[in-house]
Amino acid sequence: MNEVLEKIQKLGIVPVVVLDDAADAVPLAKALIDGGLPVAEVTFRTAAAEESIRQMAEAYPEMLIGAGTVLTIENVKKAVAAGAKFIVSPGLNPTVVKYCVDNNIPVTPGTTNPSDIEAALEFGLEVVKFFPAEAAGGLNMIKSMAAPYTTMKFMPTGGIGAHNINEYLAFDKIIACGGSWMVKGDLIKAKDFAGITKLTKEAVMTMLGFELGHLGINCADEESATDTARTFANLFGLEEKNGSSSVFAGNMVEAMKAPYLGSNGHLAIKTNNILRAMNYLETQGVQFDMDTAKYKNDKLIAVYMKNEIGGFAIHLLQK
Structure with a gap:
C-alpha cells in the first residue's frame, strides 16, 4: 500500500468536506487538526473546491488533503496542482483511474459490486472506495466482496457516523471510513469551527475507544x-x-x-x-x-x- 494510503489507515477517519466559500478552508483545516484529524477530502461539488484545497495545503502543509467527487482528468489536474495528495471518486471511471495510475497519483474510485473490484484490480489498485456504503449493502456487502478478492481493501463512505463507525473499522479489510458528520454544512456556514473541533474530537475518541x-x-x-x-x-x-x-x-x-x-x-x-x-x-x-x-x-x-x-x-x- 502506498504511503498516502498508509497514513489514511493510521488516521482511520477521513472527513468529507463540502465548501461553498474558500474563506472557510483554513479555519476548517485548523478545526480538524485541533480535533485530532489532520486530513480532509474536499469534494469538487462546488466552485470553491480548488481554491479551498490550495489555501489548506499552503496553510497546513503537514495536513493530508485530498480531492473528492473527482469526475474528470481536468478535475484531477486542478486538484493536484492545488495541493491534493490523493483523489477519490464516487464511481470507477477508467479514464480517470488510468490517468492517476500513470501519473503516480493515489486514487480510490467508488465501487459497489464485484465487477468494479475486478476493474480496480486490472489497474493494480489496492484500495477502493465503497459508496454509498449503507445504501449499497453496508458492512455485510463489503465482507461478501472481500472474501473472493483477498488482496483488496476498502474505504467505505456514505451513511457512516459515530453510531456505526467502529463496526466498519473492526473489519481488517477496511483501512478507514469517510464521513461528514463532524463537518456538517450548517456548522461551516455558521462558522462554528469550535463545534467542528468538538465533533471531530468526539469522533476520534469514539474510534479509539480508550x-x-x-x-x-x-x-x-x-x-x-x-x-x-x-x-x-x-x-x-x-x-x-x-x-x-x-x-x-x-x-x-x-x-x-x-x-x-x-x-x-x-x-x-x-x-x-x-x-x-x-x-x-x-x-x-x-x-x-x-x-x-x-x-x-x-x-x-x-x-x-x-x-x-x-x-x-x-x-x-x-x-
Whole structure:
C-alpha cells in the first residue's frame, strides 16, 4: 500500500468536506487538526473546491488533503496542482483511474459490486472506495466482496457516523471510513469551527475507544506480589492468576513480582486500535518506547509511552 494510503489507515477517519466559500478552508483545516484529524477530502461539488484545497495545503502543509467527487482528468489536474495528495471518486471511471495510475497519483474510485473490484484490480489498485456504503449493502456487502478478492481493501463512505463507525473499522479489510458528520454544512456556514473541533474530537475518541485496562503495582518480590494480588482478589471477588512476571487479580490489578516501569507502577489503557491510538497520541506530543512493544501473531498488542504521568508508566493495550 502506498504511503498516502498508509497514513489514511493510521488516521482511520477521513472527513468529507463540502465548501461553498474558500474563506472557510483554513479555519476548517485548523478545526480538524485541533480535533485530532489532520486530513480532509474536499469534494469538487462546488466552485470553491480548488481554491479551498490550495489555501489548506499552503496553510497546513503537514495536513493530508485530498480531492473528492473527482469526475474528470481536468478535475484531477486542478486538484493536484492545488495541493491534493490523493483523489477519490464516487464511481470507477477508467479514464480517470488510468490517468492517476500513470501519473503516480493515489486514487480510490467508488465501487459497489464485484465487477468494479475486478476493474480496480486490472489497474493494480489496492484500495477502493465503497459508496454509498449503507445504501449499497453496508458492512455485510463489503465482507461478501472481500472474501473472493483477498488482496483488496476498502474505504467505505456514505451513511457512516459515530453510531456505526467502529463496526466498519473492526473489519481488517477496511483501512478507514469517510464521513461528514463532524463537518456538517450548517456548522461551516455558521462558522462554528469550535463545534467542528468538538465533533471531530468526539469522533476520534469514539474510534479509539480508550478505557482503563488495569492498574499495575510495583512489588518488591514474588511473595509481596502474591499477597497484594490475593488481597484484591479476596476483597473484590476476583480471580487470582499467577503469571511469569506478575500476579493478576481479575483484570483489574497486576502486581509485579519485581519493580518495573513507573515510579508508582503502571496504568494500562485499552484501545480499539493500537496503531491508530499511537498515531493520534504522537500528534499530541507523546513518544513511545518500542523496546517495550509486545506482539501476537506479528501484530502489535502493547507498548509503553516514554514518559510517566503522575508517577505512573502508561502502556497501550489492544482490546
